[in-house]
Amino acid sequence: MDLKKENWKMLYERAVAVVNPRKISETVTCGEVGAAIQTLGGNVYTGVCVDTASTLGICAERNAIFNMLTNGESEIAKIVCILDGKCGAPCGACRELLAQICGKRASQVEILMDAETMRVATLKELCPEWWLEIS
Numbered sequence: 001m002d003l004k005k006e007n008w009k010m011l012y013e014r015a016v017a018v019v020n021p022r023k024i025s026e027t028v029t030c031g032e033v034g035a036a037i038q039t040l041g042g043n044v045y046t047g048v049c050v051d052t053a054s055t056l057g058i059c060a061e062r063n064a065i066f067n068m069l070t071n072g073e074s075e076i077a078k079i080v081c082i083l084d085g086k087c088g089a090p091c092g093a094c095r096e097l098l099a100q101i102c103g104k105r106a107s108q109v110e111i112l113m114d115a116e117t118m119r120v121a122t123l124k125e126l127c128p129e130w131w132l133e134i135s
Helices: 003-018 060-070 092-105
Strands: 028-039 044-052 076-083 110-114 119-122
Touching: 003 028, 003 044, 003 076, 003 110, 028 060, 044 060, 060 076, 060 092, 076 092
Parallel strands: 076 110
Antiparallel strands: 028 044, 028 076, 110 119
16 A cells, blocks of 8 residues: 555544544534544544534534644645545535635645545635635
């Protein structure tokens, strides 16, 4: 396995490791989706989704982003999002936050879309005509 694939495998495993669906209360569940973000500095931050009856929840990707920001980093290199054991693209709200944080680096931020085929897309590809100028 080449280093790039090995790196994606590690991120995939980190995202899968935090998936732990559970009911917190009558109106809150969490852990159905897991995410892992690797920064340009090589550090990995994870997060899980938190779903509430009043839509005040948070996606796993944004949770991981906030974890990264809390730890003093802001330069994202790679993202893996896991739902039901499979990779997927971030939702619109997550893309919006990513676009605003990454700005002109959007063409360099990679998102693993499919772990089996190793298909990767850039944030720029997922946000081709964003309101914010990204490249």
